[in-house]
Amino acid sequence: MNYPTPHIKATPSDFGQTVLMPGDPLRSKFIAENFLENPVLVNNVRGVQGYTGTYKGVRVSVMASGMGIPSIGIYSYELFNIFGVRNIMRIGSAGAIHPELHLRDIVVAQGACTDSNFAHHYHLDGTFAPIASYEMLRKAVSSCEEVGANYRVGNILSSDNFYGDEEGLPEVMGDVSSWKKMGVLAIEMEAAGLYMTAARWSGNALCICTISDHLLTGECLSADERQTSFRQMMEVALETAVKLEK
Ligand code: HPA
Numbered sequence: 001m002n003y004p005t006p007h008i009k010a011t012p013s014d015f016g017q018t019v020l021m022p023g024d025p026l027r028s029k030f031i032a033e034n035f036l037e038n039p040v041l042v043n044n045v046r047g048v049q050g051y052t053g054t055y056k057g058v059r060v061s062v063m064a065s066g067m068g069i070p071s072i073g074i075y076s077y078e079l080f081n082i083f084g085v086r087n088i089m090r091i092g093s094a095g096a097i098h099p100e101l102h103l104r105d106i107v108v109a110q111g112a113c114t115d116s117n118f119a120h121h122y123h124l125d126g127t128f129a130p131i132a133s134y135e136m137l138r139k140a141v142s143s144c145e146e147v148g149a150n151y152r153v154g155n156i157l158s159s160d161n162f163y164g165d166e167e168g169l170p171e172v173m174g175d176v177s178s179w180k181k182m183g184v185l186a187i188e189m190e191a192a193g194l195y196m197t198a199a200r201w202s203g204n205a206l207c208i209c210t211i212s213d214h215l216l217t218g219e220c221l222s223a224d225e226r227q228t229s230f231r232q233m234m235e236v237a238l239e240t241a242v243k244l245e246k
Pocket of ligand 1: 093094159162187188189212213215
């Protein structure tokens with residue numbers, strides 16, 4: 001495949017080595033306008049806005065992934081294979097299922113379990129364990145320390161379902177107790193697809209999430225609170241991108 005691809009109308013030189021990936025295209029625009037210097041729009045196919053600018057002199061890109069494993073699978077495949085991107089860092093939100101996690105905490109996803117069938121197309125004779133790039137992980141952890149973030153490193157669940165099967169509880173995902181029992185920290189919907197795509201196509205990937213809601217207590221952040229905690233995750237992500245350039 002050559003560029004432009006079906007989903008990204010850009011050239012390889014349009015992207016920095018590291019692409020930050022929020023789920024939401026409007027968040028991508030917000031990050032570019034508020035955290036990057038001289039941001040340039042490099043992709044807008046389907047409104048999936050991608051920008052490249054600089055942070056502390058380092059070229060960094062930000063492009064949305066959309067929601068769910070199939071969507072992040074497409075964008076990460078094309079960025080790694082066609083556009084020569086080396087590092088993709090998902091920056092998202094997640095619902096906590098660990099009693100010691102609190103709203104606004106940052107989860108650095110060392111591994112990503114999944115209930116998705118995505119690994120099926122790799123024809124593996126067993127179960128693949130999707131893990132983060134160790135280099136990205138340790139640099140993100142040291143950035144968490146530097147900015148004084150409350151963070152935890154561990155396993156998350158990338159689920160194909162946001163809504164559960166139960167009637168009357170539309171906003172709560174079904175039974176999470178089996179994952180909780182296995183020490184899984186939080187639930188989101190993309191990391192495992194990103195980690196598997198990176199593994200298959202020799203890229204580096206990491207997912208960091210802020211806890212926006214707690215599935216055990218029912219608490220959730222207001223829109224304003226989301227914005228503040230999001231700033232700290234952005235600082236962690238951008239400082240990690242700078243460290244990756246060294
Ligand atoms: N489930 C899936 N994705 C999420 C959640 C959740 O509870 N919270 C934030 N992202």
